[in-house]
């Protein structure tokens with residue numbers, strides 16, 4: 324792996340991912356496929372588990388059939404791991420797929436087939452901290468350097484998959500025009516049952532109350548952290564080195580308060596106002 328970023332269509336992207344750009348853009352979605360899109364570290368894995376359980380009516384055993392990254396493949400990494408593109412092309416419909424691409428770079432076939440898209444956004448401070456820890460493990464992203472340096476890079480969009488600000492705004496602005504459900508990590512944390520019902524309805528599933536409660540329980544941070552099929556413990560080590568830390572880190576809202584200095588927070592706030600100016604998107608718990 325090369326610990327380097329390059330720029331693709333104006334977005335910073337790992338060189339190891341960028342070299343497969345043509346195949347990524349030409350990904351052939353089918354009618355009925357579901358796309359889960361997020362900026363990295365926004366609750367993707369959590370939502371993957373929720374969607375899989377919804378699709379299987381809360382059946383715990385079926386949802387332990389394989390690790391999460393195999394049940395819901397990641398479009399940008401199909402050339403680096405299993406399942407690869409051939410296996411994904413053979414998966415029965417409806418497939419659920421994961422991507423971190425910004426809205427304008429989602430493979431066009433998803434829009435051509437009017438596929439349902441679930442988008443999860445997380446407040447940027449917690450996202451940045453989670454990404455800082457994750458990038459220390461991820462073998463195809465540059466070394467993080469100090470937290471101070473990393474935060475600056477995050478604010479500039481000089482991290483894998485580019486600017487958080489453009490990402491969350493892009494999907495927000497398209498959500499009425501396309502088949503997009505916009506969900507917040509903070510709402511999932513606060514009212515999980517309500518959010519799960521919302522996702523299920525969007526997917527055309529009417530779940531019993533007990534099934535919803537079961538999904539809430541199975542997808543709690545504690546339960547997912549202990550579930551080898553959901554906690555990334557079997558993710559390829561050459562891509563993600565978890566020898567020093569674990570993918571399932573804290574799963575909290577507001578963890579940024581333990582890391583941001585007062586000055587960093589003030590600078591962040593000012594920059595946030597500038598970058599989000601004119602956008603109606605408001606986070607349930609922005610601080």
Ligand code: PPS
Pocket residue numbers: 361362363364365366367368369449452453454456457542543544545547570571572573574575578
């Ligand atoms: S990735 O690599 O982009 O797919 O990562 P992603 O899954 O989007 O985000 C990882 C963060 O989500 C936390 N997480 C959870 N939080 C609460 N509840 C559940 N069930 C859950 N599952 C994953 C995970 O711990 C990462 O956040 P941090 O803040 O680093 O703990």
